[in-house]
Amino acid sequence: MATSSAPPSRPVLTDAVEAARSLLGCVIHHFECSARIVETEAYRAEDDPASHAHRGVTKRNRVMFGPVGVAYVYFSYGTHWMLNVVAHGEGEAGAVLIRAAEPLTGFEAMAERRRLATPEAWLSGPGKLCQALGITHEHYGLDLLAGGDLRIEPGRAPREIVATKRIGIAHGRGHDTQWRFVDGDAERWLSR
DNA sequence: AACACGATCTACT
DNA sequence: GTAGATCGTGTTG
Numbered sequence: 001m002a003t004s005s006a007p008p009s010r011p012v013l014t015d016a017v018e019a020a021r022s023l024l025g026c027v028i029h030h031f032e033c034s035a036r037i038v039e040t041e042a043y044r045a046e047d048d049p050a051s052h053a054h055r056g057v058t059k060r061n062r063v064m065f066g067p068v069g070v071a072y073v074y075f076s077y078g079t080h081w082m083l084n085v086v087a088h089g090e091g092e093a094g095a096v097l098i099r100a101a102e103p104l105t106g107f108e109a110m111a112e113r114r115r116l117a118t119p120e121a122w123l124s125g126p127g128k129l130c131q132a133l134g135i136t137h138e139h140y141g142l143d144l145l146a147g148g149d150l151r152i153e154p155g156r157a158p159r160e161i162v163a164t165k166r167i168g169i170a171h172g173r174g175h176d177t178q179w180r181f182v183d184g185d186a187e188r189w190l191s192r
Numbered sequence: 193a194a195c196a197c198g199a200t201c202t203a204c205t
Numbered sequence: 206g207t208a209g210a211t212c213g214t215g216t217t218g
Contacts, residue, residue: 055215075212076213077201077210078212080201099199168198
């Protein structure tokens with residue numbers, strides 16, 4: 001029987017911006033939960049004042065300077081965890097913030113961790129996504145492409161990718177750089 | 193040693 | 206639309 005399908009999305013991690021685009025459609029798994037990534041943001045280093053890596057290595061950001069495909073998880077606003085995938089060129093630093101995803105499996109666990117919020121509110125923001133999937137500092141430095149309990153696998157590539165300004169960036173800090181990317185057909189699952 | 197603040201979310205007006 | 210929560214981190218004194 002003949003099958004026809006678009007080529008699957010595969011993470012290309014040799015540049016943060018390219019990685020942000022290629023991670024759209026990929027599927028993030030954590031035990032019984034899985035979700036299709038629909039919103040990402042690229043953060044680079046030298047040329048990106050909004051990036052945690054802009055001012056060089058610190059204890060928090062050190063994995064951004066290391067091997068690509070590793071999880072950079074950090075704590076924000078005293079309440080939320082944020083998941084990034086390390087991606088950069090040789091001798092550089094960078095990462096991709098995973099901002100939103102479409103729930104695929106593990107609905108019960110997500111609903112419980114998100115306190116029974118509606119499905120649209122489970123993964124529609126970087127903090128919500130980590131809460132729904134149970135991602136915390138324990139996952140800092142983990143190789144997401146190694147097939148572990150927390151991993152990223154290829155998925156259905158978007159029909160169309162839309163680029164916009166990044167969210168929550170102060171004026172003058174690369175505020176107008178168009179490094180946020182969304183699946184043009186996934187509006188239902190996006191943040192904000 | 194102290195301080196200001198953030199790649200956010202929720203609840204309430 | 207706006208404020209409050211809440212704390213680790215980086216920066217400054």
